Amino acid sequence: MSLIECRLLCKDYERGGEAVHVLDHLDLSIERGSYTALMGPSGSGKTTLLNLLAGIDRATSGELLVDGTDLAQLDRNQLAQWRSRHVGYVFQLYNLVPVLSAYENVELPLLLHDLTAAERHRRVVEALESVDLAERHAHQPRQLSGGHEQRVANAPALVTPPTLLRADEPTGDHDRTNADAVMDLFGRLHTERGQTIVMVTHDDSIARRAQRTVRLEKGRLAVQEATR
Amino acid sequence: MRALPLEYSLxxxxRGRTRTLLALLGSLVAGALIATASAFLQGMESALGASASPSRVIVMGAGSEESLERSEIGARVPGILSASVQGIRRTAGMEHVSAETHVALPIAHGGDASNDNGLARGVGPAALLVHPEVQLLDGRWPERGAGEVLAGRSALRRLGIDPDAAIGDTITLAGVPLRIVGTMRAPGSTIDGEWWMPIEDLTTLMRRETISCVIVDLDRATIGDVQAFTLSRLDLELAVLAERDYYSGLLAFFAPVRVLVAVVAALMALAAALGGASALAAAFSERxxxxxxxxxxxxxxxxxxLDVLLQCTIVAVSGALAGGLLARWLFGGMLVEFSMGTFALHFDARATLLAAVTGFIVAIVAAFLSTWRWIGLPTPEALRTT
Structure with missing residues (x-):
C-alpha cells in the first residue's frame, strides 16, 4: 500500500529571470514501511523531491498525496502542524539549537504533541538511549563531539514516532564509524518498527543499505531498482 | 497555536551577549530620554495646573495683555472692589482679597554675581487666605519696612540655599539686601519658586505707585459680578480673568517650548532606539x-x-524601564526655572509607562528587522543558510 503518491509532480524555480524545471512531471510511489534511497547527480532534484515529500516545500504543479493527505490543500500553519505529526527530520547540517541541552533538543518536537511530562520524558530517554547518548543528556551541542552531535540530531526524528523519516545526506562528512552508527540506527528503525525512510545520498555504499534506490536525472525518474 | 517554551526564549x-548588552543600552538611553521629557512636560503642566483654583479670579490692568508682570492697576482698587462686589469669601471677618505685585528681578545670594532672575511677589496677609496651598514652614511672616523676605523652598534650592537652614541668610533682590525670615512651600505650584515680601516694600523697591493685580476668592459671587464691577468702573481700566483661564493661557503660551522638548527628546530617543533595535536585529538575524x-x-x-518578539521585548523593555528609573533617580525633583517661576521634573506612572512603551516599540522594530530575512526566504533555502 502506497504511503506516498506523486503524479506529474513539477517544481520550477526562477533564476535570473528564467524558469528552471527542477522536477519535471515526476511519477513516483513509495510504499508504507519501505526504505528508499534517492540518488542522482547534483541538480537532479533529489533534495527538492525530499523537501516536497516532507512538506517543507510546495510543488509548482502535479499531485502529491502523503498518507492520504493532499499537501497542496494545506495552508502554511496546517502544513507545519502536519509535519509535526507525520515527519521526522535528519538534516545534513545537525541543526541543533545551541542553547538547549541534548535532552531539550530531543524534546523540542514533542512539545507540539499532547503528551504528559512523564510520557515526554520516557520517549526522550528512550530516544537518547537508542543513540547511546543517555549519559550526555545535559550537554549542550558545543560540548559534544561532531559524531555525538550527529547522533543527538538523529534522536528527535525518533521520538514522535513519525509516519515518514526524511534524511538528507544523513552520513554527511562523518567518518566510517559514525556513518555506520547512523545507518545501523536507520536499519533498526526500518526492521524493528517498520519505519518508512526516504534518504538522499551520494554514496552508493550507503544507498545499498536501503531496500530500493530511486535515481533522478534532470528532474525525471531515471532508474528505480531494488537493492536487496 | 503551540508556543515555544519560555526556557528557550530566556x-x-x-547568545551574543555584547549585542544584547548594546541593545539594552540603546533602550536604556531611549527610555531615559522619553521619561525625562515626560517628566518635564508633566512638571510644567502640574505646576501651572496646581497654581490655579476654580473659585479665584484675577483683576488686572485692561491693557496688560493678560500678563501679570506687565499689569498695573491703582493701589486703591482692592478697597473699591471689596466694597462694590458682594459674595466674596470671608474668614474671621477678613475678605479674601489679595493685592499683589508680581515682578521678575535679578537675584543673588552672598557675594555671587548671578544672572538669575527670581520671581518676587509683593503681598499682604490676605495672600495666605487666597492661596491656601501655601504653608508657612519655618520662621515668620516678613515685617513691612524691615528688608525681610519669605522664601519658597524651590526658590531657595535654586539659589543653592538649604531650605532647612535658610532663616537668617541674606539674598539681594535688584541689588537690595533682604533677610530671609521665613520659608514656605506650595507643593507642585509655581509659588514654591517665589520670593514673597510686603507689597509696600516691593512697590518702593520698584519705585512705582501701582500694584499688579488683585486676586479674589469668590464665595457666592460669580465672575460675572466682578466683570460687572470692572465695566461699571471704566475709569479704573480693569480686566477680569478666571485664574484657571489665566494658567491655561500660560500653558498655551509655553506650548512651543513643550513641543520642542517633546520633539528633541523623541528624535534623540529615536536615534538611541534605532541603535538598540539594530543591535538586537543583528543578534537575531543570525538565527x-x-x-x-x-x-x-x-x-x-x-x-x-512571537518567540523572537518575546526575546526582543525582554531586552528592550527591561532596558527602557531601567532607563526610566535611572532618569527618575538622577533627575527626579530637579528644578527647572522658567519665566513664571520654577517647577520640578515630575516622574509619575505616565513617565514609566512611556519608557516601557518606547522599549516595546524598539522590540517590535527589532523583531521585524530580525525576522524579515527569514520570512522572505523559502524554508529549504533558509535551512541551508549559514
Missing part, C-alpha cells in the same frame, strides 16, 4: 536557519515570530 538571550528548523519541526511561523 536562554536565547544569553535564520534555526528559525527554519523550528518551523520545519512544526512550530508555526507566528509562534517563532
Amino acid at each position: 536562554r536565547g538571550l544569553s 535564520v536557519r534555526e528559525n527554519a528548523v523550528l518551523e520545519t519541526l512544526g512550530y508555526p511561523r507566528p509562534a517563532v515570530i
Whole structure:
C-alpha cells in the first residue's frame, strides 16, 4: 500500500529571470514501511523531491498525496502542524539549537504533541538511549563531539514516532564509524518498527543499505531498482 | 497555536551577549530620554495646573495683555472692589482679597554675581487666605519696612540655599539686601519658586505707585459680578480673568517650548532606539536557519515570530524601564526655572509607562528587522543558510 503518491509532480524555480524545471512531471510511489534511497547527480532534484515529500516545500504543479493527505490543500500553519505529526527530520547540517541541552533538543518536537511530562520524558530517554547518548543528556551541542552531535540530531526524528523519516545526506562528512552508527540506527528503525525512510545520498555504499534506490536525472525518474 | 517554551526564549538571550548588552543600552538611553521629557512636560503642566483654583479670579490692568508682570492697576482698587462686589469669601471677618505685585528681578545670594532672575511677589496677609496651598514652614511672616523676605523652598534650592537652614541668610533682590525670615512651600505650584515680601516694600523697591493685580476668592459671587464691577468702573481700566483661564493661557503660551522638548527628546530617543533595535536585529538575524528548523519541526511561523518578539521585548523593555528609573533617580525633583517661576521634573506612572512603551516599540522594530530575512526566504533555502 502506497504511503506516498506523486503524479506529474513539477517544481520550477526562477533564476535570473528564467524558469528552471527542477522536477519535471515526476511519477513516483513509495510504499508504507519501505526504505528508499534517492540518488542522482547534483541538480537532479533529489533534495527538492525530499523537501516536497516532507512538506517543507510546495510543488509548482502535479499531485502529491502523503498518507492520504493532499499537501497542496494545506495552508502554511496546517502544513507545519502536519509535519509535526507525520515527519521526522535528519538534516545534513545537525541543526541543533545551541542553547538547549541534548535532552531539550530531543524534546523540542514533542512539545507540539499532547503528551504528559512523564510520557515526554520516557520517549526522550528512550530516544537518547537508542543513540547511546543517555549519559550526555545535559550537554549542550558545543560540548559534544561532531559524531555525538550527529547522533543527538538523529534522536528527535525518533521520538514522535513519525509516519515518514526524511534524511538528507544523513552520513554527511562523518567518518566510517559514525556513518555506520547512523545507518545501523536507520536499519533498526526500518526492521524493528517498520519505519518508512526516504534518504538522499551520494554514496552508493550507503544507498545499498536501503531496500530500493530511486535515481533522478534532470528532474525525471531515471532508474528505480531494488537493492536487496 | 503551540508556543515555544519560555526556557528557550530566556536562554536565547544569553547568545551574543555584547549585542544584547548594546541593545539594552540603546533602550536604556531611549527610555531615559522619553521619561525625562515626560517628566518635564508633566512638571510644567502640574505646576501651572496646581497654581490655579476654580473659585479665584484675577483683576488686572485692561491693557496688560493678560500678563501679570506687565499689569498695573491703582493701589486703591482692592478697597473699591471689596466694597462694590458682594459674595466674596470671608474668614474671621477678613475678605479674601489679595493685592499683589508680581515682578521678575535679578537675584543673588552672598557675594555671587548671578544672572538669575527670581520671581518676587509683593503681598499682604490676605495672600495666605487666597492661596491656601501655601504653608508657612519655618520662621515668620516678613515685617513691612524691615528688608525681610519669605522664601519658597524651590526658590531657595535654586539659589543653592538649604531650605532647612535658610532663616537668617541674606539674598539681594535688584541689588537690595533682604533677610530671609521665613520659608514656605506650595507643593507642585509655581509659588514654591517665589520670593514673597510686603507689597509696600516691593512697590518702593520698584519705585512705582501701582500694584499688579488683585486676586479674589469668590464665595457666592460669580465672575460675572466682578466683570460687572470692572465695566461699571471704566475709569479704573480693569480686566477680569478666571485664574484657571489665566494658567491655561500660560500653558498655551509655553506650548512651543513643550513641543520642542517633546520633539528633541523623541528624535534623540529615536536615534538611541534605532541603535538598540539594530543591535538586537543583528543578534537575531543570525538565527535564520534555526528559525527554519523550528518551523520545519512544526512550530508555526507566528509562534517563532512571537518567540523572537518575546526575546526582543525582554531586552528592550527591561532596558527602557531601567532607563526610566535611572532618569527618575538622577533627575527626579530637579528644578527647572522658567519665566513664571520654577517647577520640578515630575516622574509619575505616565513617565514609566512611556519608557516601557518606547522599549516595546524598539522590540517590535527589532523583531521585524530580525525576522524579515527569514520570512522572505523559502524554508529549504533558509535551512541551508549559514
